[in-house]
Amino acid sequence: xxxxxxxxxxxxxxxxxxxxxxxxxxxxxxxxxxxxxxxxxxxxxxxxxxxxxxxxxxxxxxxxxxxxxxxxxxxxxxxxxxxxxxxxxxxxxxxxxxxxxxxxxxxxxxxxxxxxxxxxxxxxxxxxxxxxxxxxxxxxxxxxxxxxxxxxxxxxxxxxxxxxxxxxxxxxxxxxxxxxxxxxxxxxxxxxxxxxxxxxxxxxxxxxxxxxxxxxxxxxxxxxxxxxxxxxxxxxxxxxxxxxxxxxxxxxxxxxxxxxxxxxxxxxxxxxxxxxxxxxxxxxxxxxxxxxxxxxxxxxxxxxxxxxxxxxxxxxxxxxxxxxxxxxxxxxxxxxxxxxxxxxxxxxxxx
Ligand code: NAD
Numbered sequence: 001x002x003x004x005x006x007x008x009x010x011x012x013x014x015x016x017x018x019x020x021x022x023x024x025x026x027x028x029x030x031x032x033x034x035x036x037x038x039x040x041x042x043x044x045x046x047x048x049x050x051x052x053x054x055x056x057x058x059x060x061x062x063x064x065x066x067x068x069x070x071x072x073x074x075x076x077x078x079x080x081x082x083x084x085x086x087x088x089x090x091x092x093x094x095x096x097x098x099x100x101x102x103x104x105x106x107x108x109x110x111x112x113x114x115x116x117x118x119x120x121x122x123x124x125x126x127x128x129x130x131x132x133x134x135x136x137x138x139x140x141x142x143x144x145x146x147x148x149x150x151x152x153x154x155x156x157x158x159x160x161x162x163x164x165x166x167x168x169x170x171x172x173x174x175x176x177x178x179x180x181x182x183x184x185x186x187x188x189x190x191x192x193x194x195x196x197x198x199x200x201x202x203x204x205x206x207x208x209x210x211x212x213x214x215x216x217x218x219x220x221x222x223x224x225x226x227x228x229x230x231x232x233x234x235x236x237x238x239x240x241x242x243x244x245x246x247x248x249x250x251x252x253x254x255x256x257x258x259x260x261x262x263x264x265x266x267x268x269x270x271x272x273x274x275x276x277x278x279x280x281x282x283x284x285x286x287x288x289x290x291x292x293x294x295x296x297x298x299x300x301x302x303x304x305x306x307x308x309x310x311x312x313x314x315x316x317x318x319x320x321x322x323x324x325x326x327x328x329x330x331x332x333x334x335x336x337x338x339x340x341x342x343x344x345x346x347x348x349x350x351x
Contacts, residue, residue: 003184008230014150016212025112025147026056031087033058035080037099038091049091058083064096070131073102094119101127101143113145116154118166120173120226135246150223152215160209164298167202167218168257170225171195176235177228178274181327191228195281197221206298235328237263243320254307257300261292262344270329292349303347314341
């Protein structure tokens with residue numbers, strides 16, 4: 001056995017009500033003028049954080065949007081300059097965390113994240129900014145948050161349908177980490193535990209979205225899934241989702257949810273250790289079918305056509321997917337990829 005594992009220097013504060021520890025986290029980092037970021041829909045939460053920070057809050061910027069449009073990143077940086085901010089607090093899902101990273105990348109400002117979805121971006125050094133309809137991405141340790149405050153109480157307000165798709169989005173990170181070219185026993189152990197945690201939490205949340213213990217399990221799973229994403233190189237599934245989101249504007253988490261079982265069916269036979277790990281974590285012999293049936297039973301979309309893709313789009317998806325080489329357990333050749341995408345378009349595994 002041989003591998004390389006590099007730990008990322010992240011501090012995590014986890015627990016119900018931990019939002020109240022935000023001022024302490026700011027103080028620990030020596031931050032006295034924080035700009036609080038959120039989407040327009042989470043303005044009330046941003047104001048709650050601002051009130052908690054008191055004098056350590058330099059203002060709020062509540063215009064975060066999906067995929068970090070460059071003009072939003074510029075406006076946030078201008079707001080940080082105008083407020084003479086020495087750091088940011090990103091309160092929200094991947095869109096707001098992404099905005100915090102875009103600010104950190106260009107200004108070097110410290111970021112504290114308070115994640116409220118299961119996207120996991122707060123655990124990765126990956127940033128992205130969208131300009132003229134194209135998302136540029138990169139890896140830079142400068143965008144890593146200095147502290148991450150996970151408060152399950154904040155996720156109780158996450159609508160159930162978003163909770164489910166965001167949860168499967170997280171599971172996808174762990175699945176691809178298990179067969180990543182740079183997988184390691186440490187990451188694989190995290191990935192298996194992450195899938196187990198999320199896999200039991202999501203059906204329980206569908207029954208009772210207010211169950212704070214299960215919300216904690218899901219958020220803990222999301223943290224570990226995000227850490228897997230941050231530690232490894234993703235393969236076919238993430239590549240396809242990037243194309244479907246970037247070129248066809250398909251919804252991020254729902255697309256991950258629909259596609260994952262089909263990529264798992266394609267890749268797992270060539271990745272036996274990953275398959276064993278997922279079988280244990282999900283307590284099933286048939287991982288792809290389990291993923292497809294569970295997500296459908298919990299109300300998630302079943303097919304790519306339901307989330308907005310049409311048969312005529314497949315050629316372009318395939319063209320983009322095969323045009324750049326990247327690591328994957330199975331070679332990505334056109335006939336196999338077309339058949340995978342056609343099945344996902346129809347939702348045949350959840351039928
Ligand atoms: P999101 O951040 O856009 O949130 C979806 C919606 O839910 C928003 O309107 C938000 O205001 C609302 N919301 C969030 N939390 C809520 C809560 N607790 N209660 C009520 N409403 C809430 O969606 P997302 O799926 O978290 O993030 C997707 C984005 O993150 C994409 O742009 C994706 O590319 C990016 N991402 C990046 C990485 C990375 O490592 N760089 C990793 C994962 C995702």
